Amino acid sequence: MKSNTFQILSEFKNVAIFHRELDKIRLLSSKINKVVKFMEVCGTHTMQISYFGIRKVLPQNVELISGPGCPVCVTPIEYVDKAIYLLKKYNNIVIATFGDMFRVPGSESSLEVEKSKGKIVEVVYSPVEVIDIAKRYRNNEVVFLSIGFETTMPGISVLLQELKRLKIENVSLLVGNKFFLPAMRSLLNSLDKFFVNGFILPGHLSSIIGSNVYKDIVKNYKIGGVVCGFEPVDIVIGIRTLLEMIGNGNVSIVNEYSRVVKPEGNIKAKKIISRTFVPTESLWRGLGWVADSGAKLTNEYSFFDAEKRFSIPKNIPTKKQIGCKCAEVILGKIKPYQCSLFGKVCSPEKPVGACMVSSEGSCAAYYKYER
Amino acid sequence: MCIAVPMRIVKVKDNVGICEYEGTVREARLDLLEDVKVGDYVIIHTGFAIQKIDIEDALETIKIYKEIESLK
Numbered sequence: 114m115k116s117n118t119f120q121i122l123s124e125f126k127n128v129a130i131f132h133r134e135l136d137k138i139r140l141l142s143s144k145i146n147k148v149v150k151f152m153e154v155c156g157t158h159t160m161q162i163s164y165f166g167i168r169k170v171l172p173q174n175v176e177l178i179s180g181p182g183c184p185v186c187v188t189p190i191e192y193v194d195k196a197i198y199l200l201k202k203y204n205n206i207v208i209a210t211f212g213d214m215f216r217v218p219g220s221e222s223s224l225e226v227e228k229s230k231g232k233i234v235e236v237v238y239s240p241v242e243v244i245d246i247a248k249r250y251r252n253n254e255v256v257f258l259s260i261g262f263e264t265t266m267p268g269i270s271v272l273l274q275e276l277k278r279l280k281i282e283n284v285s286l287l288v289g290n291k292f293f294l295p296a297m298r299s300l301l302n303s304l305d306k307f308f309v310n311g312f313i314l315p316g317h318l319s320s321i322i323g324s325n326v327y328k329d330i331v332k333n334y335k336i337g338g339v340v341c342g343f344e345p346v347d348i349v350i351g352i353r354t355l356l357e358m359i360g361n362g363n364v365s366i367v368n369e370y371s372r373v374v375k376p377e378g379n380i381k382a383k384k385i386i387s388r389t390f391v392p393t394e395s396l397w398r399g400l401g402w403v404a405d406s407g408a409k410l411t412n413e414y415s416f417f418d419a420e421k422r423f424s425i426p427k428n429i430p431t432k433k434q435i436g437c438k439c440a441e442v443i444l445g446k447i448k449p450y451q452c453s454l455f456g457k458v459c460s461p462e463k464p465v466g467a468c469m470v471s472s473e474g475s476c477a478a479y480y481k482y483e484r
Numbered sequence: 485m486c487i488a489v490p491m492r493i494v495k496v497k498d499n500v501g502i503c504e505y506e507g508t509v510r511e512a513r514l515d516l517l518e519d520v521k522v523g524d525y526v527i528i529h530t531g532f533a534i535q536k537i538d539i540e541d542a543l544e545t546i547k548i549y550k551e552i553e554s555l556k
Contacts, residue, residue: 118525118539119506122490124546133549157487211530239531241513261530264488268532271515317488320527320535346549372542373527373535382516382534473487 125344134349135170141356142172150176150308151355152445154297155315156183156473157343163478165345167352175352178445179478181296181399182315184261185213185471186443189398192289193219194429195420196258199287200224200232203423207233207250209243210258213471216464220432240265240272247276247284256419259286262293263321266408267382270389273414285419288408291395293318294326295406299397300444301334309445311355312338313348316370321386323378324368337364340374389414398467399443439466442475449476456480488529490537493522503528 124130142149153159159179162168168177181187197219199206208224215236216225228234233253235246240257247255259269269290276284293315314327319340327338337358341351350369358364368374388411395407410418419425437459438452449455449468459465461477468474491503491512501514503526513532514520526533 118492119490121539121542121546122525122537124550125542127546127549130549160487239513241531264529264534267516267534268513268530271513271532317527317529317534350549372538372545375535379516379535381518385516 125342125346127346130346131349134346134353137353138175138349138356139172141353141360142175145174145356145359148174148176149310149356149359150178150445151311151313151352152178152180152309153313154180154182154293155313155318156186156471157317158313158315158341158348159183159475160473160478161343161345162348163482165348166482167345167348168483171352175356177313177352178309178448179442179475180300180445181397181443183443183468183471183473183475184265184291185211185217186439186467186474187291187296187397187399188214188217188260188289188467189396190219190431190433191396191429192260192287193217193223194221194431195425196224196256196287197222197227198425198429199256199419199423200227200234203254205253207235207246207253207255208258209235209237209246209255211260212236212238213473214258214260216470217467218434218465218470220430240269241275243272243284244275244279244281247281251283253283254422255284257284257286258289260289260291262291262318263383263386264318266290266390267321267379267385270385273389273410273417274385276417277414285417285422286410287419288390288410290390290408291397292392292406292408293322295392295403296397296400297330299400299403299406301330301336303444309336310359311336311364313351313355314338314340314366316340316342316347316374319370319374319378321379321382323376324366324374325376326378327366331364331366335364338366340366340368340370342370342373399440434465437466439468439476442468449479450484452476456484488527488534490525491528493520493524493526493533496520496522501526501533503533
């Protein structure tokens with residue numbers, strides 16, 4: 114079986130199954146005499162839905178909207194400004210960052226602009242690459258821009274443990290990591306302002322936090338959700354399942370991505386996260402301040418906190434981009450093309466807001482595949 | 485950023501695995517998983533294997549959908 118295992122996985126791209134599911138979606142939606150909106154809350158889903166053209170083949174009364182699932186997009190401008198402040202104020206700073214953050218505009222500048230002016234900015238794919246950067250720049254202070262949800266956090270926790278074990282002291286983290294569920298609850302608490310009939314729940318994030326954690330969404334908000342994989346078949350099965358829930362009035366959480374997501378998640382990864390990070394209040398682009406949705410370092414690892422190591426003003430005055438509607442896009446309140454800047458002054462080549470920069474942002478997805 | 489890819493483990497040395505997918509070979513840290521063996525399929529995100537892929541489960545799911553397809 115081993116030799117054809119990737120073939121088994123590629124069956125989740127099977128065109129015949131995709132179309133059969135689509136037929137079911139058409140039938141189910143024809144029986145529902147209203148517009149239904151399903152929200153995906155993972156940047157990779159946003160990208161895949163656009164890439165595979167799924168929105169275009171759905172019936173008119175089934176809408177897919179994107180929620181706050183792209184970690185770069187939900188990182189507020191204040192965070193970018195802090196990184197720029199460090200680069201400008203201290204001569205010996207090296208910023209290490211995931212590639213997606215590199216071009217995100219701050220109030221006055223971006224990491225890309227600062228690098229072009231001679232500042233040192235290193236892009237990493239994996240958090241553990243920071244160890245090599247620290248060795249290469251042993252006379253500098255390396256600040257890692259630590260962002261991402263629970264999918265990314267355990268890898269960053271491993272980096273912290275390694276830094277401690279190897280006694281590498283010239284590294285600190287500007288912690289902007291976020292816990293997903295408190296933000297999801299915050300979103301659900303503002304559902305009076307817009308409406309969603311079901312959630313396409315994130316596959317890879319759920320591989321860490323598990324599918325059990327979503328049960329209170331059903332209980333408290335009476336909205337169903339399907340944990341979905343990322344292939345086209347996964348996504349249409351998710352949509353079909355949500356329509357069935359609406360049709361029979363029986364909302365629940367279904368785990369479609371059971372080949373990767375377990376009810377309890379990845380227990381080892383969750384333990385590793387809790388050794389280095391604890392929840393704290395956090396600022397989200399779009400959602401504002403949300404209790405317990407952000408991460409801060411535990412006492413054991415607070416030595417690596419860039420905000421303690423350097424003097425960073427609490428409130429750097431921000432200058433928001435006039436006309437940028439990223440905040441509304443993140444909450445699914447408007448479609449990217451409903452922002453007056455979209456495709457005119459804001460494009461992936463010259464982005465104004467984070468949703469256009471990030472490879473998983475809604476605006477970037479619409480710009481590339483749905484214009 | 486949560487993008488992640490399925491890969492097959494072809495070699496394990498301590499907490500690092502050599503992984504392969506359609507000719508692409510790369511290293512991934514295995515710190516987040518228990519008992520990873522050569523031949524396991526895993527999901528890789530930012531250089532870490534974050535979860536094993538349950539191939540039996542995938543096969544079962546596909547079998548169900550294919551059977552329904554053949555009954556059509």
